[in-house]
Amino acid sequence: xxxxxxxxxxxxxxxxxxxxxxxxxxxxxxxxxxxxxxxxxxxxxxxxxxxxxxxxxxxxxxxxxxxxxxxxxxxxxxxxxxxxxxxxxxxxxxxxxxxxxxxxxxxxxxxxxxxxxxxxxxxxxxxxxxxxxxxxxxxxxxxxxxxxxxxxxxxxxxxxxxxxxxxxxxxxxxxxxxxxxxxxx
Numbered sequence: 001x002x003x004x005x006x007x008x009x010x011x012x013x014x015x016x017x018x019x020x021x022x023x024x025x026x027x028x029x030x031x032x033x034x035x036x037x038x039x040x041x042x043x044x045x046x047x048x049x050x051x052x053x054x055x056x057x058x059x060x061x062x063x064x065x066x067x068x069x070x071x072x073x074x075x076x077x078x079x080x081x082x083x084x085x086x087x088x089x090x091x092x093x094x095x096x097x098x099x100x101x102x103x104x105x106x107x108x109x110x111x112x113x114x115x116x117x118x119x120x121x122x123x124x125x126x127x128x129x130x131x132x133x134x135x136x137x138x139x140x141x142x143x144x145x146x147x148x149x150x151x152x153x154x155x156x157x158x159x160x161x162x163x164x165x166x167x168x169x170x171x172x173x174x175x176x177x178x179x180x181x182x183x184x185x
Contacts, residue, residue, distance in 0.1 A: 081107045082125060087117055093141040098171040099152050104128065106155045106169060108138055118157070120169065120176050129169065129176035136165075146170045146179065 083089045087109040094105045102123035109117045116137055120129035138157040146154040146168050154170030169176055 081105065081109075082121060082127075083107070083109050084117070087111050090116070091138060091141055093143065093155060095143045095153055095155070097143070097152050097154060098176075106141060108141070108157070110137065118169070131178070134167075 081089055081092055089107070089109055091108040092105055094103045096103050097120075098104060104123065105121045107119055107121065111117050111132065114135075115132060116134035117132045118129075118134055119127055119131070122128050134157075136159045138159055139161060140158050142156045142158060143153040144156055145152075150170065152171050154168045157167045157169070159165040159167070168179055170179065
């Protein structure tokens with residue numbers, strides 16, 4: 001009788017161990033499945049916008065919703081920024097940099113001569129500044145005040161991050177210019 005009792009006890013113990021293993025495997029599977037769903041949600045954070053952010057570059061346009069009518073000709077980056085023939089659009093930044101209450105646009109294009117064309121367009125598309133002598137490609141454009149006595153933000157072309165290799169384009173009260181003491185060129 002004791003052998004029968006022992007086999008019965010070992011069968012019960014074996015059944016409990018199997019049930020425990022199944023429960024543990026189910027819990028592990030559920031845990032990983034739940035974490036996979038959570039990680040998919042947390043991997044796509046929404047962007048945070050702040051009024052104090054420096055104007056990023058290049059600027060991008062919001063996606064347009066489909067229109068029931070067809071436009072006679074699509075507007076391209078070349079049209080918007082008046083990119084000259086033979087040049088390639090690279091960067092742009094828009095800000096009110098001369099205090100007229102309207103945004104001006106700084107545009108950077110690459111020329112076939114391995115130089116970079118930098119120009120400023122008014123809100124109506126008039127060319128306010130034009131320079132085709134830049135030998136370095138800016139990696140980004142920021143806006144900030146050039147000097148303590150300045151009233152308007154200036155564009156800062158950054159050629160190499162955190163190096164001081166930059167150039168300013170600012171409004172001097174009459175026209176846009178690159179300040180004489182700017183060492184970024």
